[in-house]
Amino acid sequence: MTVDMDALRELVSQAYVKSVFDAYGDRGTRALRPLLQGVKNIYTVVEPRGFSGRFVVFTSLDPTADIYGRATAVECLDVSAVAREATAPGVVEVAWNGRYYVWKADCDPQLLIGEAIVYAYANNVEVIYARDAMVTIPPVLGAMTSAFAVPAFADLESALEHYRTKLARECTCRILHESWRDDRRLMFVAGPEVVMRRSLYQFLNSVIRGAEVRPEQIVDETHPVDLKVTWDMARRVALIEIKWLGDSYNDGNDPVAHRDARANSGAKQLADYLNANQNMVPDHVSRGYLVIIDGRRRGLGPDGELKANGNAAHFRDVEIVFAPKYHEQRTDFATPIRMFVEAKVA
Amino acid sequence: MNPAALFDALTIGVQLTGALGSAGRSEIHLFSYLACLLALYETKPVTEWGYSFAGTQDGSPFSPELNDAIDSLVRTGSLTAKSEAGDFFIVEKTGAQEHADLRGIESLALRERYLEGACSSLLSIPIGRIRMGLQKEPSLAQVAPGRAPRPLLEGIAYDELYVQLEALHQSLGNVVTDLLVPAVVWLSYLAKNAERPVSESRADIGDQSSEDHASEVNHDG
Numbered sequence: 203m204t205v206d207m208d209a210l211r212e213l214v215s216q217a218y219v220k221s222v223f224d225a226y227g228d229r230g231t232r233a234l235r236p237l238l239q240g241v242k243n244i245y246t247v248v249e250p251r252g253f254s255g256r257f258v259v260f261t262s263l264d265p266t267a268d269i270y271g272r273a274t275a276v277e278c279l280d281v282s283a284v285a286r287e288a289t290a291p292g293v294v295e296v297a298w299n300g301r302y303y304v305w306k307a308d309c310d311p312q313l314l315i316g317e318a319i320v321y322a323y324a325n326n327v328e329v330i331y332a333r334d335a336m337v338t339i340p341p342v343l344g345a346m347t348s349a350f351a352v353p354a355f356a357d358l359e360s361a362l363e364h365y366r367t368k369l370a371r372e373c374t375c376r377i378l379h380e381s382w383r384d385d386r387r388l389m390f391v392a393g394p395e396v397v398m399r400r401s402l403y404q405f406l407n408s409v410i411r412g413a414e415v416r417p418e419q420i421v422d423e424t425h426p427v428d429l430k431v432t433w434d435m436a437r438r439v440a441l442i443e444i445k446w447l448g449d450s451y452n453d454g455n456d457p458v459a460h461r462d463a464r465a466n467s468g469a470k471q472l473a474d475y476l477n478a479n480q481n482m483v484p485d486h487v488s489r490g491y492l493v494i495i496d497g498r499r500r501g502l503g504p505d506g507e508l509k510a511n512g513n514a515a516h517f518r519d520v521e522i523v524f525a526p527k528y529h530e531q532r533t534d535f536a537t538p539i540r541m542f543v544e545a546k547v548a
Numbered sequence: 549m550n551p552a553a554l555f556d557a558l559t560i561g562v563q564l565t566g567a568l569g570s571a572g573r574s575e576i577h578l579f580s581y582l583a584c585l586l587a588l589y590e591t592k593p594v595t596e597w598g599y600s601f602a603g604t605q606d607g608s609p610f611s612p613e614l615n616d617a618i619d620s621l622v623r624t625g626s627l628t629a630k631s632e633a634g635d636f637f638i639v640e641k642t643g644a645q646e647h648a649d650l651r652g653i654e655s656l657a658l659r660e661r662y663l664e665g666a667c668s669s670l671l672s673i674p675i676g677r678i679r680m681g682l683q684k685e686p687s688l689a690q691v692a693p694g695r696a697p698r699p700l701l702e703g704i705a706y707d708e709l710y711v712q713l714e715a716l717h718q719s720l721g722n723v724v725t726d727l728l729v730p731a732v733v734w735l736s737y738l739a740k741n742a743e744r745p746v747s748e749s750r751a752d753i754g755d756q757s758s759e760d761h762a763s764e765v766n767h768d769g
Contacts, residue, residue, distance in 0.1 A: 205715040210737050214719045219672060219732045223724055231726040238671040239567070342674055352674045354568050356636050408676040412572040412635065414606060414683075415676075434574035434608045436635060 218330035218337040222319055225333035229263050233298075233319045237261035238350065240281075240296025241321055245351035247285035251374065255291035256324040258309045262317055265298035269317045275303035290323075323348060342408065347374065356411050358431060358440050362491065362539055365405050370495065370541040377401035378543075381446075381495075387545045388499055388514065389506040390450035398444050398495050399428045406431065422478035425471070437486040441479060443472040447522075448497030449506070457504050465494050465522045465538065473528050473535065492538040494522065499545060514545035552598030553617040555656040556580045556663060558647040561627055561639040563667035568675070570636040571627075573618055574608055577601075578679060581609035581700070582666035582735075583659070585685065586727045589713050589734075590662075594701045598659075601700040603691030607683045609700060665727025672732045673739070681739035686712060 214220055222230040241259050250257065262269050270293070278284045284302045288294060291308035311320040311331050320331040328339040328348055342349045355361035369375040373387055378401040381394035391397070399417055407415040412434050419430035421441065429442040445468035447460045472490045479488045498520075501512025508514060521540065528535040560579045564571035584597045599613035618637075621627040626643030630636045639647070651657050669678060682688060686708035687700045701709070716734050724730060 205712055206741075207715060207719065209740065210715060210719045210733075213733055213736050213740070214721075217729070217733050217736070219729045220720065220724070223726055223729050228726050231728055234728075235668060235671060242671070342677065354675045356570065356572065356631055406676070407680060408674040411568070411675050412574045414679070432606060433635075434572075434606055435604070435610075 216337065216340065218332065218339065221332035221335040221337045222330065225335060226263060226319070230319060230332070233261045233263050236296050236298055236300075237319050237321060240294070240302065241348075241350045243281040244284055244288065244294065244302075245348050246353075247281055248288050250290075250323050250348045250351065251326070253290035253323060255289075256308055256322055257288070257290040258293045258311055258314075258320060258322045259296060260293070260311075260314050260318040260320045261296045261298070263319070264317070267317065269314065270295060270303070270305070270309075272303050275305050278302040278304060341376070353409055354411050355409050358406075358410065358413075358491070359536070361406055361409050362493065364409070365402060366539060366541040369401075369405065370543055373543050373546075375401050375405070377404060378495075382497075383506060386547050387497065387543060388449075388502060388508060388547070390446060390448055390497055392451050392453060394446055394450060394495075395428075395444060398446060402442070402444060402493065403429055421475045421482060425475070427472075427475045427479075437483075439479070439483070439486050439488050440491055441472065441475050441488060442491045442493055443468050443475065444493045444495065446495045446497065448495075449499065449502050461498065462522050465492070465540075466524060468492055468494070469524055469526075469528050469535075469538065473532070476532070476534050487534075489534050489536055490528075491536045494538060494540045496540050496542040508547065514547050518542050518544070549620055550599050550613040550617060551650075551653075551656065552659065553580075553611065553613040554620065555647075555650045555653075555659060556583070557614055557617040557621055558626065558639065558643055558650065559660060559663045560667060561621070561637060562644060562647055563664065564670075565637075565639050567667065567670050570630045570638050573615075573635045573637070575675070576618060577609050577611060577614055578682060579663070579666045580611065580614055581688075582669070582678075582682060582731065583662040584701075585709075585713075586662045586665050586731060588701075588709070589716065589727070589730055594706075602697040603688050603700050604697050605691075605695060607688060607691050608679075609682075609688060610697065661727060665731050668728045669731040669735055672728075673735055677739045678735055680742045681735040681737075684738040684742045685709065 219231060222234050276287045278287060279301060284294060284304060287304040289306045293305040293309040295303040311322050314320050315331045315333050322329050330337050330339065339349050342352055353364060370378065373379055377397060381390055381397040383389045383391055403415060403417045414432050416430050418426040420426050427441045428444045431440040445464055447464055450458045452458050469492050472492050476488055476490045496517060498517035499514045500516035501509040503509050529537045557576055560576045561571045564575055581601050587597060588594060599611050601609045601611045604610045621643060626640055626646050627637040628640055630638050687705040690705045691698060716730055720730060
């Protein structure tokens with residue numbers, strides 16, 4: 203029942219909320235609220251990974267003050283207008299009344315720290331300035347993006363769609379990145395399913411509202427399903443089975459290629475899990491989701507290199523043929539979600 | 549109807565609707581429990597919170613009084629269901645007005661800083677991590693999955709909680725008047741513990757439950 207004081211002190215030293223309070227007191231943490239909400243709002247319409255320069259956002263400590271010359275800014279009444287105006291380098295003021303002021307020019311945050319709480323994003327690093335302190339914000343997800351760009355989803359389908367389009371497609375999840383042999387994303391490492399499960403678990407566990415996500419939950423005598431989502435105060439669970447298609451090596455260093463048959467065996471496995479789960483918790487409504495991380499490349503040699511006539515994007519729009527189609531035969535089986543991961547080749 | 553529970557449900561409803569677009573029923577329970585813990589952090593007796601909590605079989609905090617308040621607000625149209633399953637709500641104009649009226653009662657208005665401090669942690673920490681962290685709070689961590697609900701904030705777990713809150717006081721040093729600060733630091737600490745291998749986290753905070761939870765996670769890759 204001891205408390206790890208070292209860990210606690212370390213967290214305190216990294217906590218920008220504490221630095222802001224130490225620097226400015228209550229009025230600092232008051233101003234931090236509209237600033238953080240503003241940054242979160244901006245990142246719902248602007249993708250910070252696309253920035254090529256420093257992006258500065260600030261909120262003045264004095265709710266009535268104009269500290270950066272609003273007369274020269276573009277005034278935006280809502281965040282959708284910010285999407286059209288914001289650039290990097292650039293500056294956005296989040297005013298206390300919910301309005302945004304946008305300047306298309308670089309700004310030294312040091313000029314503002316006497317009168318404002320300042321946030322800056324540059325080269326995938328985020329900092330909050332608290333007068334003399336500059337606190338780097340650690341990433342909160344495997345995603346290579348802002349800690350304030352983490353969404354929240356009330357339904358699992360939307361969360362999986364976000365993961366498919368925003369994290370898997372360009373492999374912008376640091377964890378998922380580890381499933382590839384190299385940056386070109388042509389071939390998986392041996393046994394990439396462990397990494398994939400960890401990546402999706404991390405994501406869902408952070409973004410799903412009102413539910414708990416657990417990895418490797420036993421649903422029959424012998425096999426654990428990859429992820430199980432259990433909703434609070436509702437007799438509702440989701441079973442998620444993850445399969446990968448593409449090329450890899452096994453432990454003996456022999457090449458392994460998974461294609462449609464692998465997806466079909468995953469579907470059969472998930473159908474069996476759903477049956478077993480129905481027996482185990484008959485009073486719960488269960489739904490199964492088959493997630494397929496698709497890294498198929500056409501014309502990949504056994505050495506892991508694309509042949510001259512190879513095409514890394516060939517399977518981008520090539521759907522998997524399922525037989526049987528459990529998702530059409532059963533109401534508890536969702537349409538399989540194929541997540542094609544783009545290669546990074548010229 | 550418990551007036552404190554009614555006020556808290558409305559306040560959290562307003563806060564979460566602003567931050568997330570809606571408020572989940574279980575989230576209202578979660579953030580009211582966190583607010584209660586922040587009151588404890590300020591050494592307010594738990595008996596003065598106005599209503600009690602139990603830990604449910606899914607490891608979440610639950611208050612019957614708060615649940616009744618939510619149902620009442622739905623019946624009167626102050627909250628309306630947003631999701632098909634009826635477990636997410638938005639605060640209607642009548643609810644916002646009712647909230648404004650209740651704020652005029654001093655005893656209720658005093659609760660707002662705890663509720664606001666709890667909900668503001670969402671600005672800094674994703675909702676899933678708040679939930680995950682809070683499940684490692686000593687009292688909730690004692691709830692065994694699948695077992696019958698049991699009262700929270702009493703017995704040995706309460707003593708453990710007191711030790712943690714005292715440690716939090718010590719580590720924050722000076723007098724921190726904005727409850728956003730202890731809320732964020734403590735939730736970060738708890739969430740970090742939830743990510744550690746079970747053998748380690750047990751040694752530190754005496755966790756006897758959720759043995760399989762997050763045991764394979766090594767965060768942030």
